[in-house]
Every structure is written in C-alpha cells, then in structure tokens.
Amino acid sequence: MSFILWFTGLSGAGKSTLANAIVPELARRGHPRVELLDGDEVRTHISAGLGFTREDRRTNVLRIGYVARLLARNGTVAITAAISPYAEDRDEVRSKSEVPFIEVYAGASLDAVAARDVKGLYKKALAGEIKHFTGVSDPYEPPTRAEVVVDTGVETVQDSLQNILSKLEALGLVKTVSQFQEVRS
C-alpha cells in the first residue's frame, strides 16, 4: 500500500532531515519505491517564478500535492518536506489524495528554530531583511489533526523517526523490520 507522507513545519524544524532519514527505513520495511520531494528542489523544478504571497504559496503546495498523488497512485511512497504553512492548502491536498495522507507536524517552536538558526535566516527575518518569512512576518498554521506530531525542538532525530515509523506501523502502512524479514525468508 502506498501513501503520502507530508511533513509540515517552520523552516529549520527538521523536515528535510527527517524525510531523508526515513527513506532507507522504508526500504528496510519493504517499500523500495520512495520519492522525496524536498521543498527547495521542488521550487526549482516546478515552482520557479512563484513567490511567497498567499496565492503563490497555495499554488506551490498544490503542485507538490499533484506530483505526490501521481507517484503514490502508481505505488511509490511520496514524501514531501515543504513548509506548507496554510492548513487550508494542506487539507485540499489531503482531500484530493487517492491514497492515505499522513501529515507529520515537525513542531519545533519558533524560539527553538530561531535559536538554532541553521541557515542564518531567522536573524535576517527578525531584523526585517527577509519579507514573508514564515513564523516571523508570515503566518504558520499548525495542523490540528496531524497523524503524527514530533517535537523536533526537543526530541532527537532518532526519537522522532521512531515515532513516525510506529504510527505508520499502527496504520498498517509499513511492516516492522522483523515482519518484513519473515515475509522474505
């Protein structure tokens, strides 16, 4: 069974880190076909020219949703890691999905991501040098019914990863490693 694993959260909350970490774990559990649609990569390939207005953000998220849907309905697990700040847009993608849609909220707080400031962007955003910066000068609407919430401001990557995998196992979307090995032997 394929599915869409949709990460959402502030810039620097660890979406890409977790998304990259989960790919080999899915392979170990019997999902050899996994495609990661990272926010920056997708902007380059299908959303160049779009900005960060309300409407452009919506368009970007719907495009990612469209590509994820095409992949997933053909048996590939699609993992997305874009900020996707608006609940309405995420819900629209969810409602159009033809496979299970698993929303993972990388819920590091603004304080936590601004303190880490991996890319140095929060400093600039807080100084007013970047407009439309999510969480600072642009809204972020946390999910109210995400399938998984991981507090990436506090948890280790391994802990968050385990939480996500446990949920996917509980939903019957991935096997445990031992189940998969049984099937193969």
Place this chain on the structure above:
Amino acid sequence: MSFILWFTGLSGAGKSTLANAIVPELARRGHPRVELLDGDEVRTHISAGLGFTREDRRTNVLRIGYVARLLARNGTVAITAAISPYAEDRDEVRSKSEVPFIEVYAGASLDAVAARDVKGLYKKALAGEIKHFTGVSDPYEPPTRAEVVVDTGVETVQDSLQNILSKLEALGLVKTVSQFQEVRS
C-alpha cells in the same frame, strides 16, 4: 523496464488520441503502471501562469520532463502529449532521462491539421486572432532523430498505434501480447 514515451507534434496532430489509445495496450503487454501527462492537464496542474513565449514553453516542457522522470524511475511508464515545439528542449529532457526516452513525432502537416481544425483554433490563428500559435505564428521544430514517426495526417489511429507498439517491442520495452500471455500462463 520503464520508459518515457514523449509525443511531439502540432496542435490537433493526434498526440492525445494516440497517447490515450496506447495506455490499455501497454497494460495488455504487462505494464500496469502507466501515467499519461496530457498537455492541457499538465498546464493546469503545474504550469498555470506560464504563457507561450520561448522561455515559458521551455519551462513547461522541462517541468513535464521532471515529473515524467520521477514517475519513470520508479517503474511507471510516463506518456506525455504536449506540443513541445523546440528540439533543444526535448533534447534536454532526453538527456536528463534516467530511463529510455522514446520520442514519437506525430507528423501531420500543417495543411492536414489546419484542414481538420478539430478545435477551430487554426482558423483563428491564421486570421491572426491567436498569437504565438505553433506552426502558424510560432515555430515548430520537427525531430530529426525521433524513435518513431507516424504520419497522423494520413495514417489511421490503429496504424499509428501499431507502428509505435512495434518499435517498443523491437526495443525490448514491451512484450508482444502473446509473449505476455505466455509469461502469465
């Protein structure tokens, strides 16, 4: 083995008709996962806002190529049916493909498509009412090394379809129906 089947040709040359006709034929030959990226549909989903300038046409074609590549490298046959008028852009998609790229030139002449004028667009384009109309007021560069050329101005749909399938069989990309039935029995 997956592949990209890339139709190119003038508006009204029969690209979509052939692309739609080939989907069930591929399924009969052992390719259950086939995704058709039709020109109009793709414009709606990932290229809304792009126009018909040289640069926008390039962007549109590269986006279709990106999505086709994601699908094909995960085992789904990707069929595209966009005019894709510039040889340079098609060649760029070809060079980035990670799977066999099969270019099919739906080679109906301008006279033939204008005479049929299925959507009534050529009449308007020839009267100057539509700008940047491929073949009339915008260039179309026929492929010089397409894997398959079908003269959709003269051949029947069935003939063109058979030509394409024969080529795919010769390339080892699809089985014949009888080969596939042997494998299953």
